[in-house]
Amino acid sequence: MPRLPYPEDLSMFAPGGDKLLSNLAPLNVFKMLAHAPHMLKPFVSMGTAFLIKGKMDPVTRECVVLRVGYLSGALYETTQHEAIGLAVGMTPALIEAVKEGPDAKGLTEEQRIALSFTDHLVAHPHPSDAQVEAAKGHFGLAGLEELVLLIGYYMMVCRFLETFGVDIEEGGPKGTAIVDRA
Numbered sequence: 001m002p003r004l005p006y007p008e009d010l011s012m013f014a015p016g017g018d019k020l021l022s023n024l025a026p027l028n029v030f031k032m033l034a035h036a037p038h039m040l041k042p043f044v045s046m047g048t049a050f051l052i053k054g055k056m057d058p059v060t061r062e063c064v065v066l067r068v069g070y071l072s073g074a075l076y077e078t079t080q081h082e083a084i085g086l087a088v089g090m091t092p093a094l095i096e097a098v099k100e101g102p103d104a105k106g107l108t109e110e111q112r113i114a115l116s117f118t119d120h121l122v123a124h125p126h127p128s129d130a131q132v133e134a135a136k137g138h139f140g141l142a143g144l145e146e147l148v149l150l151i152g153y154y155m156m157v158c159r160f161l162e163t164f165g166v167d168i169e170e171g172g173p174k175g176t177a178i179v180d181r182a
Contacts, residue, residue, distance in 0.1 A: 003165045006031040058088040066098045067118045072158035083173035113138045
């Protein structure tokens with residue numbers, strides 16, 4: 001149950017700001033964020049950067065996003081991204097492995113490294129040299145930075161969702177129809 005009402009009056013937006021919300025998938029996370037309309041575009045832009053422009057393998061990316069969601073107990077996030085994961089090629093067995101963690105059977109070496117780093121970073125703001133080196137050795141410097149930013153972004157998303165009790169949309173996940181035209 002949401003802790004704040006979803007805004008119904010979009011007059012709080014600067015001129016044209018309501019168009020940004022109308023160009024997005026009808027997701028409750030975006031509706032809830034409309035209480036802070038000045039944050040909506042940056043929030044969407046960063047998420048779009050990972051989903052559309054990111055260099056990480058989409059299946060590995062979704063493994064990371066889901067792991068952050070499971071570790072955070074964020075049902076909204078995991079419900080949305082299980083659907084996204086299936087759409088980019090994850091299997092139900094892989095989703096179950098991600099729930100179990102980096103030692104689960106059925107993970108590729110890349111997924112294992114990414115999930116191990118995710119678990120470590122979610123629990124420790126200062127990852128060990130060994131964790132950093134393992135991730136850097138596989139993903140390279142740019143990939144390591146993308147991985148850290150991906151984990152951090154979705155930690156923020158999960159905390160937002162859980163703080164405000166964002167509901168799963170009626171009828172289930174609505175997909176990732178993010179259109180950043182503003």
